[in-house]
Amino acid sequence: MEMDLPSAIANAQKEHFHADWFLKCIHWLLSLAILVIFSSIGSVYSLINSYNRRSLIIQTISFVYSIIDSIWGYRDYFGHENKMCHGTGIFLIFFYLTVLIIGFYNSKINNSNKVISVTYKVLSCLIVLCGVIRLSAGVVSMLEFCYDDHTGQCNAHGIMGMSFIVYGVLLSVVLVVPWLRVNKGKYSQEMYDSTVIMVWGVINTFTEHRPWEPWSHGDYQHTSMGIIFWAAGLLGMFLSINRKRNFMPALTMILTGYAMSGHVQELIISTKVHAFFGYVLMFGGLARIVEISFLLDDKDESIDGEIRSFQYLTPFALILSGILFMGANEEQMQLVVNLGADHSSYILTITSAAMILQLWILALLRFYLKLTETSKTNNSAYDDINTLDHSDGQSQFELDNFSV
Structure with a gap:
């Protein structure tokens, strides 16, 4: 029996749907490899002056790919280009171009110009963050999320979740890099943390509720979170005077986790994911208090001089909670329900992603330390040779402009 015309059209559309989905997945994975993984290696190279040439080569390759990526773009199943992907793609091209211009001039x-050198290093690290945003836009386009009324909610989850991840990355850097781990600056780590928390709280207090609209249950929740942030931040700043360590940033994590653990959502699975997010954040705050109170001496080093495995818990908890919060938006939770999965399966998958991300961050930090050690060794060897006497009275090596 011959297939009728509507059925044939439906089957053709279904085959096109699967082929289009396969190409989008390949495109996304390729972007992950070049715009995030490859670019992050280039960012590490950029932090050491003697490896700037390698970083520029990597950034040039990534820049060329970003042009191709923007031209190709992500297209949803209705045939029109996703504006967010197009916008982030164009922004990434100009951002790469700016970094390359500064890098080549540097x-x-x-x-020799410290301002130019530091600017190049900072922008090189921000490239990775731009790549992550680009990939997030790709997911939005592939799954057709965050359109219309869902845009604001997706943005809130994305921004807040990314903030937790960045905080976890910064704590990992401070923990692993020796000259940052030993606090010799004017202020303690908690002074910087509390200042950011205070500013963030002020912004949330006055932006979570529209004055011309009546107060809702969500407005009370989000505004109260903003108030506790700036109040805790101010107290933390006061307790940080004279480079004192204190518990307020960690306590803020615990209070935030407590509030989110009881944040009831429309979907049961979403409520459970938010609850687990809260538990992880509370655990991370508790681990931070234990670290500051019992594992660090007066010089902010571990008592035995080594990094203990316990100290990695807080950065990991922040990264995990950030990914959980980014993945707890309404439409993503509905997708999990439609797939027939439960909250435990989804949480385990998210936790696996957080572990891989933390692994990559720690690997990059070890790579940076190795490059720094190699660069200093090479410089020392060159300096020793440069001081040797030669029969012609001339130095065989000119290293006046060579610096680590």
Whole structure:
């Protein structure tokens, strides 16, 4: 029996749907490899002056790919280009171009201008963050999320979740890099943390509720979170005077986790994911208090001089909670329900992603320390040779502009 015309059209559309989905997945994975993984290696190279040339090569390759990526773009199943992907793609092209211009100029002047050198390093690290945003836009386009009324809610989850991840990354850097782990600055770590928390709280207090609309249950929840943030931040700043360590940033994590653990959602699975997010955040705050109170001496080093495995818990908890919160938006929770999965399966998958991300961050930090050690060794060897006497009275090596 021959298939009728409507059925044939439906089957053709279904085959096109699967082929289009396969190509989008390949495109996304390729973007992950080049715009995030490859670019993050280039960012590490950029932090050491003697490896700037390698970082520029990697950034040039990524820049060329970003142009191709923007031209290709992500297209949803209705045939029109997703505006967010197009916008982030164009922004990434100009951002890469800016970094390359500054990087080539910095290389030309041999890192002699500290402002240019520091600017290049900072922008090189921000490239990775831009790549992550680009990939997030790809997911939004592939799954057709965050359109219309869902846009604000997705943005809130994305921004807040990314903030937790960035905080976890910063704590990992401070923990692993020795010259940052030993606090010799004017202020303690908690002074910086409390200041950011205070500013964030002020912004949330006055932006979570529209004055011309009646107060809702969600408005009370989000505004109260903003109030506790700036109140805790101010107290933390006061307790940080004279480079004192204190518990307020960690206590803020615990209070935030407590509030989110009881944040009831429309879907049961969403309520459970939010609850687990809260538990993880509370655990991370408790681990931070234990670390500051019992594992660090007066010089902010571990008592035995080594990093204990317990100290990795807080950065990991922040990264995990950030990914959980980013993945707890309304439409993503509905997708999990439609797939027939439960909250435990989804949480385990998210936790696996957080572990891989933490692994990659720690690997990059170890790579940075190794490059720094190698660069210093090479410089020391060159300096020793440069001081040797030669029969012609001339030095065989010119290293006046060479710096780590």
